[in-house]
Amino acid sequence: MxxxxxxxxxxxxxxxxxxxxxxxxxxxxxxxxxxxxxxxxxxxxxxxxxxxxxxxxxxxxxxxxxxxxxxxxTEDTSERAGLVGEHLRRLEAELDRTRAAVTSLRQLLQADDRPPHVELRSVPARTVAAVEGVVDHDEVLSWYADAMAELDAAVAGKSSLGPPGGRYANDLFTGGRGAVLVYRPVADPPTRGRVTPVVLPAAELAVAVHFGPHDDIDVTYGRLGAWVVDHALAVDGPVHETYLVGPRDDPEPGSWRTEIGWPVFRLAAK
Known part of the structure; x- marks a missing residue:
């Protein structure tokens, strides 16, 4: 033997x-x-x-x-495949986070002294179809996807009055948990499930456009925030995002455009 x-x-x-x-x-x-x-x-x-x-x-x-x-x-092949697949999904999520961090870091390391293009804009009050919630920062993306899918189903067939958007409370960024609202501007906003008509109050915004995927959107946030400080404007209220072009419009991330609106008011002269 x-x-x-x-x-x-x-x-x-x-x-x-x-x-x-x-x-x-x-x-x-x-x-x-x-x-x-x-x-x-x-x-x-x-x-x-x-x-x-x-x-x-x-x-x-x-x-x-x-x-x-x-x-x-595990002898059951489907169960074994499920266990492996679960770990692979965790790895893919981790890889996505790593890629996002690399993209953002490259942006930060590229010297760009040009001031961002910022527009001061007065936005009137309007009634939109919206979903609201209090969300942990780590769960915003999944919450957003579910809420927007619910919105899309609720407003199907209604006339669109503009691109979708969202409002994000400061607590979401400073404390890791805060109020989030996503909306679709449509005629005659419905009440269905979590979707309800919500009045967005008038706001004064400093607006900059982020081009491309959201992997490095924090860079645009930072540049807009620096512009606000440099121009003696004080922050007041939740940050607004408007999704001018997104995954629903074009699967190519390079074509996405997101407006970031920072609520402001001019500081009184000393």
């Missing part, structure tokens, strides 16, 4: 180090097919190679050891 593969041979075939294989044995993740009772040498079989390769790939994706063990112990 063949003695099997030594731990060194198995390590070479699976690209898992001897040290790693010993740790996996101790944790019960990959147990040797046999252990010599006198020498303590570990021996593996060729049939264990695919399992070791799966473990290797999962660990390359930073799947925790406990989750790897759960995946290996």
């Amino acid at each position: 063949s003695r099997g593969l030594t731990i060194g041979e198995f390590a070479q075939l699976t690209h898992l180090s001897v040290r790693t294989l010993r740790r996996y044995h101790e944790s019960g993740l990959i147990e040797p097919a046999a252990v010599d009772p006198f020498s303590g040498y570990r021996y593996y079989t060729a049939e264990q190679i695919p399992t070791a390769q799966v473990v290797h790939r999962l660990r390359q994706l930073d799947v925790p050891l406990a989750d790897v063990a759960k995946i290996l112990a």
Whole structure:
């Protein structure tokens, strides 16, 4: 009978180090097919190679050891695929955050001394179809997507009076949780589910346009805020966003345009 593969041979075939294989044995993740009772040498079989390769790939994706063990112990293929898919979705979300941070950092590192184009605008009061809520900052994107989908369904067939928009309370940024409102300007706003008619009060805004995806929208926020300070304008009230061109209009992020409206009033001269 063949003695099997030594731990060194198995390590070479699976690209898992001897040290790693010993740790996996101790944790019960990959147990040797046999252990010599006198020498303590570990021996593996060729049939264990695919399992070791799966473990290797999962660990390359930073799947925790406990989750790897759960995946290996699951015999149902659909359940196993679900466990792997859940981790992949977490990785993709993390990758999106990393890409957004890289994009924003590149923008910040590019020297641009040109002042932003800012327009001072008086916005009249108007009644819109809106969804309101108090939301954690980390949940804004998912809340927005659900609320806007509900809005779209509620106003279907009604005449649009302008692009959609949102208002975001200062507490959302300063405290991590705050009031959020998203809206669609339509004729005769309906009441349906969370959608209700809301009167947006008149406001004086300093407005700048952010071009492209929202990965680096904080850069435009910063430049607009600096302009407000430089021009002796004081902030008062929630920030407004108007989605002139967004994913509903064009799938190409480079074409998106978002207006950021900062409520202001002129400081009295000293």
